[in-house]
Amino acid sequence: MARSTNARRPATLASLAAELGVSRTTVSNAYNRPDQLSPELRKRVLDTARRLGYPGPDPVARSLRTRRAGAVGLLLTENLSYAFRDPGALSFLEGLALACEDAGHGLLLVPANPEREDVASVHSAGVDGFVVYSVPEDDPHLAAVLERPVPSVVCDQPSIPDVDRVGVDDRAAITAMAKHLLDLGHRRVGISCMRLARARNDGPASLQRQANASFHVQKARLTALAEVFSDAGIDWSTVPVVERFDHSQESGASAAAQILDTDPEVTAIVCTSDILALGALDEAERRGVKVPDDLTITGFDGIPDAERAGLTTIRQPILEKGRAAGRLLLDTAERGRPREIRLETQLIEGTTAGPPRSSEERWFGP
Amino acid sequence: MARSTNARRPATLASLAAELGVSRTTVSNAYNRPDQLSPELRKRVLDTARRLGYPGPDPVARSLRTRRAGAVGLLLTENLSYAFRDPGALSFLEGLALACEDAGHGLLLVPANPEREDVASVHSAGVDGFVVYSVPEDDPHLAAVLERPVPSVVCDQPSIPDVDRVGVDDRAAITAMAKHLLDLGHRRVGISCMRLARARNDGPASLQRQANASFHVQKARLTALAEVFSDAGIDWSTVPVVERFDHSQESGASAAAQILDTDPEVTAIVCTSDILALGALDEAERRGVKVPDDLTITGFDGIPDAERAGLTTIRQPILEKGRAAGRLLLDTAERGRPREIRLETQLIEGTTAGPPRSSEERWFGP
DNA sequence: TTGAAAGCGCTAACAG
DNA sequence: CTGTTAGCGCTTTCAA
Numbered sequence: 001m002a003r004s005t006n007a008r009r010p011a012t013l014a015s016l017a018a019e020l021g022v023s024r025t026t027v028s029n030a031y032n033r034p035d036q037l038s039p040e041l042r043k044r045v046l047d048t049a050r051r052l053g054y055p056g057p058d059p060v061a062r063s064l065r066t067r068r069a070g071a072v073g074l075l076l077t078e079n080l081s082y083a084f085r086d087p088g089a090l091s092f093l094e095g096l097a098l099a100c101e102d103a104g105h106g107l108l109l110v111p112a113n114p115e116r117e118d119v120a121s122v123h124s125a126g127v128d129g130f131v132v133y134s135v136p137e138d139d140p141h142l143a144a145v146l147e148r149p150v151p152s153v154v155c156d157q158p159s160i161p162d163v164d165r166v167g168v169d170d171r172a173a174i175t176a177m178a179k180h181l182l183d184l185g186h187r188r189v190g191i192s193c194m195r196l197a198r199a200r201n202d203g204p205a206s207l208q209r210q211a212n213a214s215f216h217v218q219k220a221r222l223t224a225l226a227e228v229f230s231d232a233g234i235d236w237s238t239v240p241v242v243e244r245f246d247h248s249q250e251s252g253a254s255a256a257a258q259i260l261d262t263d264p265e266v267t268a269i270v271c272t273s274d275i276l277a278l279g280a281l282d283e284a285e286r287r288g289v290k291v292p293d294d295l296t297i298t299g300f301d302g303i304p305d306a307e308r309a310g311l312t313t314i315r316q317p318i319l320e321k322g323r324a325a326g327r328l329l330l331d332t333a334e335r336g337r338p339r340e341i342r343l344e345t346q347l348i349e350g351t352t353a354g355p356p357r358s359s360e361e362r363w364f365g366p
Numbered sequence: 367m368a369r370s371t372n373a374r375r376p377a378t379l380a381s382l383a384a385e386l387g388v389s390r391t392t393v394s395n396a397y398n399r400p401d402q403l404s405p406e407l408r409k410r411v412l413d414t415a416r417r418l419g420y421p422g423p424d425p426v427a428r429s430l431r432t433r434r435a436g437a438v439g440l441l442l443t444e445n446l447s448y449a450f451r452d453p454g455a456l457s458f459l460e461g462l463a464l465a466c467e468d469a470g471h472g473l474l475l476v477p478a479n480p481e482r483e484d485v486a487s488v489h490s491a492g493v494d495g496f497v498v499y500s501v502p503e504d505d506p507h508l509a510a511v512l513e514r515p516v517p518s519v520v521c522d523q524p525s526i527p528d529v530d531r532v533g534v535d536d537r538a539a540i541t542a543m544a545k546h547l548l549d550l551g552h553r554r555v556g557i558s559c560m561r562l563a564r565a566r567n568d569g570p571a572s573l574q575r576q577a578n579a580s581f582h583v584q585k586a587r588l589t590a591l592a593e594v595f596s597d598a599g600i601d602w603s604t605v606p607v608v609e610r611f612d613h614s615q616e617s618g619a620s621a622a623a624q625i626l627d628t629d630p631e632v633t634a635i636v637c638t639s640d641i642l643a644l645g646a647l648d649e650a651e652r653r654g655v656k657v658p659d660d661l662t663i664t665g666f667d668g669i670p671d672a673e674r675a676g677l678t679t680i681r682q683p684i685l686e687k688g689r690a691a692g693r694l695l696l697d698t699a700e701r702g703r704p705r706e707i708r709l710e711t712q713l714i715e716g717t718t719a720g721p722p723r724s725s726e727e728r729w730f731g732p
Numbered sequence: 733t734t735g736a737a738a739g740c741g742c743t744a745a746c747a748g
Numbered sequence: 749c750t751g752t753t754a755g756c757g758c759t760t761t762c763a764a
Binding site: 013024025028058061062 | 758
């Protein structure tokens, strides 16, 4: 009777060895060290394996023995499927996948539903290390990862003792943007930002919420904005900072709407991501507000759609981030001292930022 | 001295048990069956674990014992990073990720560089099963997957004995499209298709190459087109069929150019994917050829960009395909008899198909 | 070139 | 509620 290719555990290395009348070592060598036995014997082993339906050494047993899994785990803040919709996450994934592929490693996407506290998936991930991308500082999944006795690399996260890190200087990057706006003459600004904490909030982010933000990147950007604008004599507590939990263009649009409704005198909306900024552009168009004549809108990331739209933004090498994270994790040589890779950002002067219209112009202009 | 969180194998279940003076079972239960021991004892175990830096049961050892890995492997035809750029692959991934997430399983992207024959990554994947998405029939990675003693589900692949399958009726779908074009009056058509085999070919696909195509989906579509057009009295051997290896809009544009250069009397270009069709639209615009007045262009897939462009195409539920594949694999209950899921497609009448201009009109028209 | 012995770290009967 | 007993399937010194 023909054996189905999907039969259950048809044979093991030991049973094969027994059948052949050789030792397990020999069979193992036939697969892992072809040079350690005669070609004839090897052929005999492999042939018999085929005949018995032996599928080759079990990867899990081998992993247990060798202490290597041949895979890298990725922990994201969002539902897995989100990763395939967000352009930023996607670029990161692409870069990481590139690095894994180069090393012949698999990439395991670890389900880490932010709504649930269940970290079993982290505990059961058979991987040689983790890459953690932009999860909140207090996420239990992150804690679970750090407890695992494998190396990890964090990206867009605050630095953690003994853990490698990849990121950009968010603070410097957005400071440049803020100064750019100040130079243009803006004094009344609004901020549209991504989620600041695990608890959902769609609306104004209080000063306290800003201070307690558990998403490192967002917090760094807000803090820097607060500092620059305060230094310029603007009372930060009067600046509308509107937060959105979902990262989508619709969110960006509604956040912009909320800012404009709250403070119609705002001349510029600084968004902490391109997606939010693109949404803000949508909203401006809907309202017949001309950009940049009536309103300046800026983003952050430099995703392709932003470039296409001529958005004034900060470009950061997201794909490179992913690749760097993967390399850091897989480069066993340099391990030991904790390392940090900081990539460069660049202010892109698009067509969505310009000098503010003076109030007179705005109220009584042509 | 403080113990680094990244220390190497600080302790094992056995050493913990020894330290506590209890049996290994008890420690194991503390983690896996909290109801099997007193809360106090459990607390004592967990506390001691923390003190000793025991990170919880090793996932690999557990997998070996339980014969479950908690992950699904995905085999794609392309470099991993491609998966994050192709809209179709992306939707599929999203659906698959959704299914995995629901089941609390991880998703392991298995590197399967099509240029290399190295299948070690398949052999070393610690997974409970594989999903195989659109790889050529003769791909060694596919063969390696089928040898593994775990279930698999193939998608957009020919059916394989004892292997579950998800797909659409490509034949019927594209037949509907072909008939639509015939009804509109087209008699001179050109075909732009994706890669047909592992060996690169950018140019006309001979009849023989069409017949030997190892990408199931492309072959099914071509075969159906050949049949319908032949039945309508068109000599298929005179129909330009142009193949492109890379799946990109640029490829689509150059394929369209090649078709138009080969046979300027073509009134319709049937593309076997939306990406190719979008590229064809680009080329038409470049040449100042009006669509659909001067040229009809059709696609296949129904990706968002196609919808946006008003492309006349076949919509297939790609995300659902991924989800169905995942569910099939993870649904251990119904396993046994091989199953097949066939999803529905729909002809979308966009704005890129219309009746052909008669030759007179074309040559001497307004 | 081959074999024997010794686990990798864990879970699952089954008995107490 | 807890312990004893048996492996899961493999790789790897070390000797022969």
